[in-house]
Amino acid sequence: MTEFSLPPIHTTARDDAVLKALAGFVMREKLEPGERLPTERILAERLKVSRNTVREALTRWEGLGLVERRQGSGTYLKAAVSLDMLHMPLTLAGGNDFTGLMRTLEIRRALEAEAAALCAIRADKDDLAEIERKLDIMEEEFLNRAGMSSEEDWEFHQAIYRACGNPLFEQIIAAMHELFHRFWEHPLGVRDFGHASFPYHRTMFDCIAAHDPEGARAEALKLIATVEDDLKRGAANLKLSDRT
Amino acid sequence: MTEFSLPPIHTTARDDAVLKALAGFVMREKLEPGERLPTERILAERLKVSRNTVREALTRWEGLGLVERRQGSGTYLKAAVSLDMLHMPLTLAGGNDFTGLMRTLEIRRALEAEAAALCAIRADKDDLAEIERKLDIMEEEFLNRAGMSSEEDWEFHQAIYRACGNPLFEQIIAAMHELFHRFWEHPLGVRDFGHASFPYHRTMFDCIAAHDPEGARAEALKLIATVEDDLKRGAANLKLSDRT
DNA sequence: GTGCAGAAATTGGTTGGACCATTGAACCAC
């Protein structure tokens, strides 16, 4: 028997219909991230469905991070929306312990190296200027406060992801950021966490600015390696005061 | 003014509470993928919330692919669930065109290179045997059918992801696989798509077996580069018969 | 007993209406 690969028909797919209509609306109205979209009650009325159905549809989008709901205020667009979006929901089990953090760091190393290399190939003058600006801020902050500033550091890396010409990098990293951030703020008791990574920020940027992809890749790998070392030191410290 | 970094508090988080409770339930009962979980009505009653709230919570999980709802039948677990899950919903705008595929390929290159390097460090004898077995199958299939077999090729790469000691790699790649697979089956009219990548599979494996991380990384990069070339050729072909 | 068609129960999907909690703007007193 021939194998058909017909997509399953959902006779009742009101949610999806609502989302499709909403996506069309967003595109027509050229709504951009940050803007407010119609209230649930209005959507329900216009689309001739119950408000509950609208809510389930919006809940989907909220779960996908496309939209943010603020009680008493409204529903706001959080990301660009188009009709031909492809969703790749990832759920990663167990990211709260040392092992989990180490694993996310390995992912970050993979992406950071590639993003730096791509950036070295593609970044134009404006991109480079923006990245260097963030780098300067970070370095100044580092010297003033005598330590890594997670916020400014993050801005720098983000600028690279943004300039690499592939939004997927920024999306994936951003999704992992919260988890990573959590530990950055409480680095397992390691003093001067991230300190060793400082010089590599500049060397990595130099390679990018020189349009040297392989050099940038190598510097990125070194940078992450220092963070991994810090993490391992922290884990060793923590073992002394272990809790189940 | 001093900068506070107070995280916003969510006074009302019934949905999350429901999901947390449900995740706990799934873990306690050791429910596995495929099994049915309690009906919405029962959950509502037990958790002392309205069925509507339960539905919104389940809609979240459904959107994340953790659960599947079948009208008239029940709600079924689709993936392992734990309390400390990290959700990483990715949305790729315009994933149907050449650009979108190219972008996913760049992600894959990043992960493939890192996974190969990690694998070269960590793979033990059993892992290597398993990978080589998949490689042999793929090579035989290649010679018999005189072309790349996407299925066997995929199995080979998957074996590497599995042996690299970090399940996140396999999860992320798996999420992108469907999209990638789609194009692999219809490679934009390019004859012998993926043909050029064939020899690098063996060279990459040799580096892994020799515990040479940097060599494995380099071979992985070359492998993906050939696929990118094929893709670009395909895009050039396609341009002749363009459709809006 | 077997097999099958139809009835009944179960379960997710949808509806409409109500009320609560939060927000933000308009307004007022000082």
Added chain:
DNA sequence: GTGGTTCAATGGTCCAACCAATTTCTGCAC
């Protein structure tokens, strides 16, 4: 201006009912 107060708008929750798909049970024909 500053600081409350009021009030309308908006998302969050709840309830009770009904619809639609599925599963299970029942009873009849054989």
